Amino acid sequence: MAKINTDKLFPENSISIEEIKSNIEKALALSEKLGASDAEIVFSINESTGIQFKKDIIETAKQSLNAGYGIRAAVNGAVGFSGTNVMSELENTLRTAVASAKVMEADPFFKNFPEKAAYKEVGGLFDDKIVEMSLDECIECAADMISGVKSVENMIPTSGGFSRSVSYFMIMNTGGLSAQKKGTAVSGFADVTTQSGEVSTAYDYDVSRKKDIDFAAIGQNAADLAKKSLKGIAVGAEKMPVIFHPFSFADILENTLVPSVDADSVQKERSGLAGRLGEEIAHSDLSIIDDGTLNGGISSGAFDDEGTPTQKTRVIENGFLTSYLYDSYTAGKDTVKSTGNGYRYSYSSVPGVDFSNFIIDFPQSDIIAETKRGIYVNTVIGAHTANEISGDFSIEGRNAFLIENGEISKPVKSVMISGNIFEMLKNIDGAGKDVRSVGGVVTPSVRISEMSVIGE
Template sequence: MGHEYLDLLKWAVNEALKLGADEAEVFFSHMRGYIVNIEAGDVKNPTFLDESGVGIRVIKDKKLGYASINVLERDSILAAIKRALAMARASKENPKWVSLPEAEKYPTISGVYDKRIEKATASTALDVAKRMVTSVFDTDKRAIPAWGGTIIGVEESVIVNSHGVEGVKKGTFCGANLGVIARDGTVTTPIHTEFSMSRGLYINPEDVGKNATKNAIQSLQVTKIETGNYPVIFSPNASFMLFLFTLIRALEADFVQMKRSPYAGKIGETVMDEKLTIIDDGTLPGGIGSDPFDDEGVPSQRKVLVDKGVLREFLYDNYTARIDNRKSTGNGIRYSWMATQPKYELTPTISPTNFIIEGGDSSFDEMISEMKNGVYVLEVQGAHSSNPETGEVSVVATPAWRIENGEIKGLIPGLMLSMNIYDALKRIDLVSHEQKVVYNTILPWIQISEIRLVSK
């Protein structure tokens, strides 16, 4: 559909201008799809979701107002425009405001739409969930698929603003995730999470179930470690949680402009180990976060944020970019954690598209086999209480395995890990060439030296 909404949105922008707005933007989003949950070893709650609405942003005398509504009749939209203008009147002048984005050409992104998903039914999602659950029981009877699920859906957005921005984008997505615990006698392992996500029907539910199960079974073997400093290998899952609340935030321009980021004023300086190169690429073919344009109509692009340890660029939305008298990097995203809110209800904030740490020259097997005495952290718990300003991180590393002379010795229960993540990123031992897609990030396995571990 999409295009049928272009006219409605153009009309709405015009109405806003007629009612006195200096600038106006109207954003439409529609999500349709199926979700199936996995709970306590069973397939649960097959869900059909169909949700659409519009979000309006108006500016009057540098005062901004927003309103959203999900009744798409013209009367209701008009009422929402009036609400947005009332919000602008209630607001205060924002002296930093320059303007909404200007019209630009959008790139064509491949691999973000799969017709098979558009045609999929509930049975497709039920089948994926069932296959994940079955593969757990087939792999080991001591394993329980504790929670997880699958989602397949189509999302379409349309944007129009009063500077000539007009865009329609449509994408599909498919994801499966699973948390597995293992029980044997009185031993219960922590949850082991695996997932697979794609913009097409290219996920492998059997591998998700099997890999999570194998890890959980490995964790039935329990060992200890003395409190001290050790080399630690972080899995992409663990790094994702740690980076989400620290490194990624530190690279977002609003955090930099508030002078909260440790990287503020350090463009061109070496801020981390030269083994690290970080890229944000909204144009990556088939990328989870790929789109022709962001959620305020700015073309997506690829930019190197950190080049061999040297800080090159931050992530900008339109607002922060104009403050720095430059162009947005196409990172104005209407983002909610795990996409639990529809886009039209959200306002654009800075968020990565596909956040990529480039692979290095080691391999995961090599990291394990060459480790004398250290730890492999599969997941961390409590990362959201990290401090993105100072980099102070204190988490429970669980599951975490002790590695001795290249061999996995078992799970270390309740292992606490504390570090300053920005300092730790200067002490990278090894980076694997293998990378894994974790939500909208693509991350390698990373080994860092001298990490403080506190054991019971």
């Protein structure tokens, strides 16, 4: 198995990190001669293994190596971008970025790429055990998920998989910033269905920076949920309390609230929260923190993908909107400091504002026991169709259950739930004790006092 080895990253081509660093330094020096006032080069490499299963058969082992450069060059404040995964093309790629910048008009809002800064180490992001995992160990994790599913009567996986990845990221700019970070992650995903009789499906997944996932539990949880969802009853059209499981609540937040606190959307007046800093927008017990420094957090790091130190940003504090999320450009435009939220999908994409770890804080209690009648929704489909500006959405609740007299009573067939995120934030009236991290959103189950629910 290939390993990330900082001395020799590309055994076949014999290119080392030191060589890459010196190539970047040379390119940065050249950028000035080409007419760029500022330049920034990132290099990232990701080595990953994936094991996939279909039904209860482990079918495929994948191994991938992704590596490349992303370059930003500024001329009169205009920034051109260019990327490549061909190592020998670094200089040409730089020329392309500079040429693009020259076509663009001057931008007075561009200040500079982030300056050199001191970083605080964030723990729990790298696990040697993940680096060293053998193919057989990876296969075993997938096999554990399958046996977890099959430990529940009449349940079988439809598909799923295990993956491990090791990543390394280097950023340097002409302002003297030079930083490197590395990370590891493992994840497991299982989609299940009934083997015979009525069809009932469910899924579960987990992801961690450490090799500490209980893979059998992923399979078993999904299977249990599918089993409990059998023989669903129909509900009519009703207004009632809805409790969202962390999966469904995170899905809704990511498609509505997250884009609304993105300073880029705010500055372009494409956010329902534009111009509302300091306003009370949520229940007075609700606080939301974006925390790029979270120990072991899925999106944590000592710095963001522009080299800005990460931090804890209070987005909502006791119901009041206290901050938007900024990358270096949007921060310059509002003359504030970047909150360390400049992220890239990959080396080949232009960085932009994104959340890191979004931590939802609300006083916790036994919310199911405190609910006389309501709906509990595990997952939703269609959250990405929400109107992210107005916050309106209409989504299909899946693996939903009726709550009666403080107990989960019966499974419910599909329900359509309509609402608005900003109204929801005001109407949150409870949170469970089941906090979990869902793709960077760290949240408990959350109860909304009243929503419009339509059965089929």
